[in-house]
Amino acid sequence: MxxxxxxxxxxxxxxxxxxxxxxxxxxxxxxxxxxxxxxxxxxxxxxxxxxxxxxxxxxxxxxxxxxxxxxxxxxxxxxxxxxxxxxxxxxxxxxxxxxxxxxxxxERVDVTLPYDRCPRGARHPMTLLMEQIGDLFVGMGYEIAEGPEAELEWANFDALNIPPDHPARGLMDTVHLAAPGTTGAPGTTAAPGTTGAPGTTGGAEGSGLVLRTHTSSVQVRTMLTRQPPIYIICPGRVYRTDELDATHSPVFHQVEGLVVDRGITMAHLRGTLEHFARMMFGADARVRWRPHYFPFTEPSAEFDVWFPQHRAGPRWVEWGGCGMVNPRVLRACGVDPEVYSGFAFGMGIDRTLMLRHGISEIRDTFEGDVRFSRALGVEA
Structure with a gap:
């Protein structure tokens, strides 16, 4: 073929x-x-x-x-x-x-389940720092006090000698939840029979409701319900109407301390804060005080810490405010200023965390990126 x-x-x-x-x-x-x-x-x-x-x-x-x-x-x-x-x-x-x-x-794939495939949850570095601060002061004989985040305007401002026309009470600084005369959130009623400090709007009755701008309101509630001696710290979230940027947030954390007892002086306050600073920033931490004004303390000061390794160069960095409790505040909370004296202080926990670890963005602390927590170390 x-x-x-x-x-x-x-x-x-x-x-x-x-x-x-x-x-x-x-x-x-x-x-x-x-x-x-x-x-x-x-x-x-x-x-x-x-x-x-x-x-x-x-x-x-x-x-x-x-x-x-x-x-x-x-x-x-x-x-x-x-x-x-x-x-x-x-x-x-x-x-x-x-x-x-x-x-x-x-192209082998290990289909067995490694022990760290689903790691156990851990606490955030901010929570760990708050617990370290709490342990420090508990070891010094203090107690940890807590209070509501939705707070009476009277406890947040009036009882602390902050008058009605103070700029901090305006909409530019404070988140208002309820106007005066309206019903507040459950659990925000002040002790019966309390009266406002001289020159303020009066007692808690008819007070407006705000998101607390500081944890000083917890100090007020403690003095209303307990008799001196009082040694407390008040860590927790606070709220301001700040714009979110690298160094500001509308929600942040503070720790405030209050001591009310017989014979308390500025020397006690200075020793307490210098010890606090050394525990936070090292035994060689240098501190300084600058005169300042706060309505709820008199005399008042701002507290700075020296950072030789600061990211922007060696400098003093403001850490917090402090002073002797204003007698008007003691009187508003039912404490006799002729018998007792006290001191108070407040520091930002977020700022403390940022200063300790050289963090330049406060947003990194709450965006939930696990790499941030792992870099600072987490504990179960």
Whole structure:
């Protein structure tokens, strides 16, 4: 048989020779054995099993043989082709197994559950610092006091000698929840019979409701419900209408302290705060005081700490405010200023954390990025 437009001459029957067929089979086996991967093996198939392969050309020569020789020649050609196809399939299976083994090693995935795949939750560095401060003062004989975050305006301002026209009471600084004369949140009622400091709007009755701007309101509630001696600290969240930026936040944390007892002086306050500073910033921490004014303390001061390694260069950094409790505040809370005296102080816990660790962005402290917590160290 012949193919149209094919220059092959079927009268040349050399490829039907058994030796030629055996050579074709051996050549195919050697080529298949040399293939390194399935793709390379597939590329060899046309040369040994395609239309122009030796066994395919040998099949065309069968037509040139006498009828008696065609059957035997066809048998030899078909056997050679089946041998080549079997060799191809065998080599293909070997390469597929080798490729599968390679992929299993190269793309291995450990499906077992490692012990730290789901790490245990941990407390935020801010929480840890608040607990460290609490432990420090508890060790000094203080108690930790708490109060509502939605606070009576009287406890937040009036009882602290902050008059109604003070700028801090305006909408630019304070978040107001309820106007005076309206019903406050549950649990915000002041002690019965309390009266405002002279010159203020009076007692708690009819007071407005605000988000506390400082934890000093907890000091007021403590003095209203307890008799001196009082040694407390008041850590917690406070709220201001500040714009969020690198150093300000509308929600931040403070710790305030209050001591009311007989014979309390500024010397007690200075010793307490210097010890506090050294525990927060190291035994070599340097501190200084600057005269200042606060309505609820008299005399008052601001408290600075020296930072030689500050990110902006060595400098004094304001840490907080302090002073002796104003007698008007003591009197508003039912404490006789002729018998008792006291001191109070307040520091930002966020600022303390930032100063201790060189943090320049207050937003990093509450965005929830686990990398921030891990960098500062977390505890279960």
């Amino acid at each position: 012949t193919y149209r437009n094919d220059p092959y001459d079927p009268k040349q029957v050399a490829l039907l020779d058994p030796a030629a067929l055996a050579e074709a089979v051996d050549a195919a086996r050697r080529a298949f054995a040399a293939a390194a991967d399935p793709d390379e093996l597939t590329g060899l198939r046309p040369a040994h099993l395609g239309d122009r392969a030796p066994v395919s050309l040998a099949r065309r020569e069968i037509g040139a043989l006498p009828p008696a020789a065609k059957a035997e020649a066809g048998k030899r050609v078909n056997e050679a082709r089946r041998t080549i196809e079997a060799g191809f399939a065998e080599r293909r299976a070997e390469l597929d197994r080798a490729e599968a083994a390679r992929v299993l090693v190269a």
